Amino acid sequence: MSFLEIKNIRKKIGNVEILKGINIDLEKGGFLVLVGPSGCGKSTLLNAIAGLLPPSSGDIVIDGQVINDLHPSQRDIAMVFQSYALYPNMTVEQNIAFALEMRGVEKAQREAAVKQVAKTLQIEHLLKRRPSQLSGGQRQRVAMGRALVRQPRVFLFDEPLSNLDAKLRVEVRAEIKALHQNTNATIVYVTHDQIEAMTLATKIVVLKEGMVQQVGTPAEIYNHPANLFVADFMGSPAMNMLKGKVVSAGGAQSISLFGNEGVQVTMPPSVTTILPEGKDVILGLRPETITDAGLVDPDARATAQIAADVIMVEPTGSDTFVTGKLDGASFTARTRSDVQVRLGEKFPFSFNLDKAVVFDPESGSRIG
Amino acid sequence: MSAANETVSAGQARVARYFIYAALIVLALVYLLPLYVMLITSLKSLDEIRGGDMLALPGSPSIAAWVKAWGEACIGVSCVGIKGYFWNSIKMVVPAVLISTLLGALNGYVLTKWRFPGHKLVFGMMLFACFIPFQAVLIPMARLLGLLGLSNSTTGLVMVHVIYGLGFTTLFFRNYYEAFPDELVKAAMIDGAGFFRIFWRILLPSSGPIIVVTIIYQFTNIWNDFLFGISFAGGEGSPMTVALNNLVSSSTGVKEYNVDMAAAVFAALPTLFVYIVAGRYFVRGLMAGAVKG
CATH class of the missing domain: 3.40.50.300 (P-loop containing nucleotide triphosphate hydrolases)
Known part of the structure; x- marks a missing residue:
């Protein structure tokens, strides 16, 4: 009680x-x-x-x-x-x-x-x-x-x-x-x-x-x-909120990001329902789920690698926060401190979608 | 270049300071001159006073005038000196100051920490008391004192001064307690202290500086009051200020300036005393808060 x-x-x-x-x-x-x-x-x-x-x-x-x-x-x-x-x-x-x-x-x-x-x-x-x-x-x-x-x-x-x-x-x-x-x-x-x-x-x-x-x-x-x-x-730096669209192809669903059909990630495993094709969604990713390739959890089931421009590098000592930008949208990644990241260059970010969450942009609540 | 400038401005600052000090000293002398005349006149004999030089030091200083003013001078028809009236004033001013200060503190406490609907209006009305001229309340007050059976009594005079002082004391304490953290009152409430316990144990012990300010203000005002004294207390019950007036205006034979002056110094002593004693605590209280922070 x-x-x-x-x-x-x-x-x-x-x-x-x-x-x-x-x-x-x-x-x-x-x-x-x-x-x-x-x-x-x-x-x-x-x-x-x-x-x-x-x-x-x-x-x-x-x-x-x-x-x-x-x-x-x-x-x-x-x-x-x-x-x-x-x-x-x-x-x-x-x-x-x-x-x-x-x-x-x-x-x-x-x-x-x-x-x-x-x-x-x-x-x-x-x-x-x-x-x-x-x-x-x-x-x-x-x-x-x-x-x-x-x-x-x-x-x-x-x-x-x-x-x-x-x-x-x-x-x-x-x-x-x-x-x-x-x-x-x-x-x-x-x-x-x-x-x-x-x-x-x-x-x-x-x-x-x-x-x-x-x-x-x-x-x-x-x-x-x-x-x-x-x-x-909750969380600092804040969770990345990336705008996306649902894409269905042969039973499997994915999300296209940055308003770019060419950049697609698989639907996070947490989403268990089938979403309508073309639906607007927001993909939530904590900074620690976007990393350099060496830091990806080897047990991760759904990952994606996306190259983006580096627009800011903030070393904290233990690790480095890197802000990437692609097609006008920016996101924060958490990489190992010894990874070579240079301002203004393209960097291949690894997205771990196992821990990603998906929100409905209209109601603001979580879909999966 | 900048060094030269600094020397020049430092020199200018020193000249300015000398000028300010000179002005202050001159003004202080002007201000102190009447006190000086009072004191030396009270120590002179009547012959010497009639000699004419007001500012000259007394040839053979004597406190005879002081003794006479205190115990023998004629006030109206009775020649017993001002001592009885001095005690009248003490008997009036001590309770009046203490009661009005305590009630003002209580008012300030309620108006800031136990707010009730309309507290602003109540405070506004109390403030109004500060702006009502004395003369306007004389007749209603006389009527009220008559109804209460307190005419011509020290108790009545105390009541008048308490009522008239409440507006000011409430204002002082309300503004002081306004800055007193509410969280302390809340903490005390949770700790189990009631309305009066919070006041006695938490607020009042932290009110040193404002208590001293209020006491100085109230003491000076009430001690120096003449109008209420002459209106509501007559004859034997008069306060010091009224007696002084009667002494000076009593015309039996020669005008004894030395006795008048001695009596006036007696009348001024208590306020001076309060300033010197309490003023030091006042400064100490302010400094304690400023340094510890």
Whole structure:
């Protein structure tokens, strides 16, 4: 049975509907990431779960208990805010103990709990300091400590890493992941960063304009995006979207690309239905499925080799992103870093169609 | 070439600075001149004052005028000095400042963190209080005090000053709390703190600078008020400012300028004290925020 259930949540502010009927389930110990561009309603949904912004309709259920009408403090949740929201007038120790103090926990017990949490987060030496004397990473850790000390049923994280610099962000991200693995806490996490979503989640919910676009594991979301929006939003560099037309020849179907009858690739194996001849489709290919010949998966069933002009080369060290252009359409390929690619020359790109996905350009949803 | 230019401009900057400092010193002297005259006159004997040289230092300084102003000078018909009125003012200004500051803080808290429909209108109406001239409310206020049985009492005067000060104190605190992060209030709510607990434990301890600003402002205004004092408190209950006026305008025999001046210095001391003591905390509060960031 699900531990956290979000049932048909709607939220209207003025005449604008921010959330348009959201349904999500999360099992106990799950790590749910709400991801989407700004303004998609993900923070509104988190605030609704926290009780800070009551939804217009719908139910929120934790462990079988409907919590719609409970005050935030009675929901047994803890929240880590984007700005950390540490009380500036209190020491780290007082910050962490504040929730316990409000709940009337004895002083001795409070101190023991704070010590325990400080040890887990390795902030014991900071307990007597004030938030203004801490670095960004330390503040972030104190904010997590404040949530941890409560041992709540659900943790809520509102873009907790967005105020950290790139290096620290990766470190703290790993810490949060380790924390989840060690404590088996149930977490709802909001971010606009798709890499955070991929690395942390056991379940991802992609939101756009107040509607759920797709719910799934990171692998499902990445490999089988439900529509063009999810395909484009998740993954960096973004998925290549190539316009094509269905070509049928003697029972076998293929797709002609770049508006060029001469360039054809076999229909990806994921498409199981027969598509009408001449139908417009969009072929979605992750950059790692377009490579140099040496990197092609030897087990691939459907491949194609297409020569295209090289218009940009971006070495990252571990591998090189090459932008190819053919008949006015460009795409990004991921090649080995030691492959000789020269700007302005033609390069034979290998397309692995096993992992390609096909979208209907009109509805935007995936065909196969 | 650029080096030469820099030398020239550095020289020009120095000249400009000398000029600015000179202007500041001259203006400060002009501003301080009345205080100087007050102080030296209060230390002179009446004969010396009649001698005519206003700016001359006293030949034999004496604090006799101060003693007289404090304990013996005639205010109206009773010759007991200004000390009773001084305490009247203290009894009025301390509660009035504290209550109006606290209520202003509470108003600011509600108007920014617990917004309700129409909060802008309520705030607008409170602001209106800042623009109503004192004179316009005298008669309605007198009527109200009469109805409440608070005419001619220090309590009544405290009430008038609290009401009149609320507009300003609310304005100060609302603008200060407007910049106070909402997330802190949300975090405290989740932590289980209620309305007043959030105010006492989270907002108020972070309000040092604005509390000091409000106290300086309110203290100066209320202490220096004359109109409300003379309108709503008479005789023995008058505040210092009214007593000073009565002292100066009491005409029994000779005009004792030295006593008048000493009494005026007494009247100015508390505001000066508040500026010197609280002003330092004010600057310290501002600096703390600026440096730690």
